[in-house]
Amino acid sequence: xxxxxxxxxxxxxxxxxxxxxxxxxxxxxxxxxxxxxxxxxxxxxxxxxxxxxxxxxxxxxxxxxxxxxxxxxxxxxxxxxxxxxxxxxxxxxxxxxxxxxxxxxxxxxxxxxxxxxxxxxxxxxxxxxxxxxxxxxxxxxxxxxxxxxxxxxxxxxxxxxxxxxxxxxxxxxxxxxxxxxxx
Amino acid sequence: xxxxxxxxxxxxxxxxxxxxxxxxxxxxxxxxxxxxxxxxxxxxxxxxxxxxxxxxxxxxxxxxxxxxxxxxxxxxxxxxxxxxxxxxxxxxxxxxxxxxxxxxxxxxxxxxxxxxxxxxxxxxxxxxxxxxxxxxxxxxxxxxxxxxxxxxxxxxxxxxxxxxx
Numbered sequence: 001x002x003x004x005x006x007x008x009x010x011x012x013x014x015x016x017x018x019x020x021x022x023x024x025x026x027x028x029x030x031x032x033x034x035x036x037x038x039x040x041x042x043x044x045x046x047x048x049x050x051x052x053x054x055x056x057x058x059x060x061x062x063x064x065x066x067x068x069x070x071x072x073x074x075x076x077x078x079x080x081x082x083x084x085x086x087x088x089x090x091x092x093x094x095x096x097x098x099x100x101x102x103x104x105x106x107x108x109x110x111x112x113x114x115x116x117x118x119x120x121x122x123x124x125x126x127x128x129x130x131x132x133x134x135x136x137x138x139x140x141x142x143x144x145x146x147x148x149x150x151x152x153x154x155x156x157x158x159x160x161x162x163x164x165x166x167x168x169x170x171x172x173x174x175x176x177x178x179x180x181x182x183x
Numbered sequence: 184x185x186x187x188x189x190x191x192x193x194x195x196x197x198x199x200x201x202x203x204x205x206x207x208x209x210x211x212x213x214x215x216x217x218x219x220x221x222x223x224x225x226x227x228x229x230x231x232x233x234x235x236x237x238x239x240x241x242x243x244x245x246x247x248x249x250x251x252x253x254x255x256x257x258x259x260x261x262x263x264x265x266x267x268x269x270x271x272x273x274x275x276x277x278x279x280x281x282x283x284x285x286x287x288x289x290x291x292x293x294x295x296x297x298x299x300x301x302x303x304x305x306x307x308x309x310x311x312x313x314x315x316x317x318x319x320x321x322x323x324x325x326x327x328x329x330x331x332x333x334x335x336x337x338x339x340x341x342x343x344x345x346x347x348x
Contacts, residue, residue, distance in 0.1 A: 008327065008329070011329075068235075068238045068239070068242065069242060070238050070241045070242065070272055070273040070274060071235070071238055071272060071273075141242070145239060145243060145327060145328050145329050145332065146329045146332070146333075147327075147329060148326070148327040148329050148330075149239075149327055150235075150236040150239050150325035150326065150327035150328070151235060151236065151238070151239070151325060163324065
């Protein structure tokens with residue numbers, strides 16, 4: 001069937017405002033649009049951790065929020081909690097904690113995790129109650145929408161949407177290809 | 184009657200239809216004149232939770248409201264399936280049942296597939312009832328909502344009144 005269709009590309013490049021691991025000048029930037037309550041995102045996390053280990057300094061990994069609240073009632077508040085933790089310098093520890101505890105993401109759970117991570121839990125509780133970081137989450141979500149993200153997880157490798165297999169081997173090959181192309 | 188063999192292109196008058204949105208309510212396209220209409224054809228209810236473009240549209244309803252646009256999903260599923268599906272997923276926009284004769288509206292818009300379902304296809308219809316934009320995705324790929332929002336922004340006369348939220 002014919003029709004207009006444009007391959008999605010990332011409309012907002014990964015930048016200093018994003019949560020990233022790895023060197024900013026890495027040849028490959030691997031971006032995940034994710035939802036902390038999405039079981040597929042939880043499933044992918046150990047695979048992506050291994051991918052990060054394999055790629056080492058050759059890859060920068062980034063996360064943007066894409067909470068789908070109609071399916072996942074705690075996705076939005078969990079995203080806000082990760083932003084609140086990030087404001088205290090602990091985005092990635094909270095990211096890891098949330099993806100490892102997808103069955104317990106109610107606000108009281110989120111505040112407890114902040115405490116366990118040694119953060120100012122009261123500040124996190126206040127930020128959640130006041131939705132301080134809702135605009136940050138919304139900004140990520142809209143950049144995803146504009147980039148053709150329609151579910152989670154969605155990956156972009158050097159700005160191009162990855163529509164391949166979600167196995168480690170296939171992801172690693174795609175990262176290698178992107179690294180070669182960027183040489 | 185003969186049907187188009189490809190998606191109706193921009194500039195074509197949008198074929199009118201009347202379809203059930205609930206077991207005892209129906210929606211006619213011509214009743215929506217004066218407002219932009221976003222028609223989201225999709226293959227079937229009950230697709231996997233996390234890769235569901237309808238969830239994205241649902242979350243974007245405040246954005247579409249800025250344009251006074253009506254968003255409607257449409258598939259060949261029966262109305263009882265739609266009702267259960269929308270309840271389960273908390274969708275806040277109507278799902279139309281293109282059930283009898285099966286796929287008639289999808290056929291008129293040129294997006295019916297031989298497998299017996301609609302393709303993943305989005306149409307934007309302007310307030311005068313003319314198709315101004317369409318998008319059809321390859322099988323297995325969700326188009327998302329970015330293209331529709333871009334098209335709505337460009338649509339003359341559909342100016343955003345104020346930022347959502």
